[in-house]
Amino acid sequence: MSNIPRQPIGVFDSGIGGLTVVRALLQRLPHENIVYFGDTARVPYGPKSPQVVREYALDDTEFLLSKNVKMIVVACNTVSAVALDVVQKRAKIPVVGVIVPGANAASAASKKKRIGVIGTLGTISSSAYTNAIKQIDSSVHVFSQPCPLFVPLVEEGWLDHKATEMIAKEYLFPLSLEKIDTLVLGCTHYPLLKNVIAKTLKDSVTLIDSAEATAVEVDRVLEEHALRNTSKEKPNLQFFVSDIPAKFSEIGERFLGAKLGVVKKVSVG
Numbered sequence: 001m002s003n004i005p006r007q008p009i010g011v012f013d014s015g016i017g018g019l020t021v022v023r024a025l026l027q028r029l030p031h032e033n034i035v036y037f038g039d040t041a042r043v044p045y046g047p048k049s050p051q052v053v054r055e056y057a058l059d060d061t062e063f064l065l066s067k068n069v070k071m072i073v074v075a076c077n078t079v080s081a082v083a084l085d086v087v088q089k090r091a092k093i094p095v096v097g098v099i100v101p102g103a104n105a106a107s108a109a110s111k112k113k114r115i116g117v118i119g120t121l122g123t124i125s126s127s128a129y130t131n132a133i134k135q136i137d138s139s140v141h142v143f144s145q146p147c148p149l150f151v152p153l154v155e156e157g158w159l160d161h162k163a164t165e166m167i168a169k170e171y172l173f174p175l176s177l178e179k180i181d182t183l184v185l186g187c188t189h190y191p192l193l194k195n196v197i198a199k200t201l202k203d204s205v206t207l208i209d210s211a212e213a214t215a216v217e218v219d220r221v222l223e224e225h226a227l228r229n230t231s232k233e234k235p236n237l238q239f240f241v242s243d244i245p246a247k248f249s250e251i252g253e254r255f256l257g258a259k260l261g262v263v264k265k266v267s268v269g
Contacts, residue, residue: 005070005229005231006033006229006231007068008032008034008067008236009071010034010064010065010072011025011035012039012063012079013188014045016038016040016043016248016252016255017151017154018076018188019038019188020188020209020255020256021073021098021188022034022075023258024211024215025214028215028219029219031232031235032228032235033235034236034237035069035240036237036240037266042269054082054083054086057074057083057087058087061091062268063240065091067238069093071095071227072087074096075098075214076098076188077128078122078126080128081126082128094221096221098188099129100132101213101214102129102184102186102210103135104213105212105216106129109208110140110181110206114140114143114181115142115180115182115184117143117144117186118145118150118172119146119147119184119186119187119190120146124145124146125146129144130144141178145175147190150167150187154193155251159193165199168200176200182206183201184210185209188211188255239262240264241265242268
């Protein structure tokens, strides 16, 4: 295993949403170099079969390994749910997914042991968050709700739109009936809807941003493996995609909260 701290952290996602994880990493680890790959030609992964997702995850992993990364962060909830083992087996360097950190944060935050999980159809039907939370504490009640329309609403930039508020009420109503006190935002797009979700559920529910929880875990793993970059230089951020759709930079800057700079198109698979 490489132990060169200046090497970048590799982050991949099915598309653009994983930039919320990059944003959380930059906030917590401002000196780490990062290589990001978004598989925008094959997005979304959520509705695809586990076998196809596993094949895509292997391609994404191979690409990041070609960039000499020191660890891999799987920012995609779908891959974290059904293909994390594929990445770990191939990578042979530390790998962090988004589900276990999110589950740990939710379990720690919930006082009533009533946790809601929202995500794409693929993530929710995998029961990955439910299983991870139950492994931590089997007495917790977990209530899941797929919210497929949230992703296109975020990409459209309708973060505080009336339509978004109406759809949020529709999706979150069943969870509010279950008297949840904690809600896992189980998709990398959802942190951008925090305001609408918090407003809909009122202040009694703690929102768990898996991106922030993942950054905490990455910090811990870097420390454990003595991989932290101690350089105080400005980090080198590289962004790669398998297709450059219209509006990519505009949407990407919304996710990252900063300018993206050059985004390069590459072929994988």
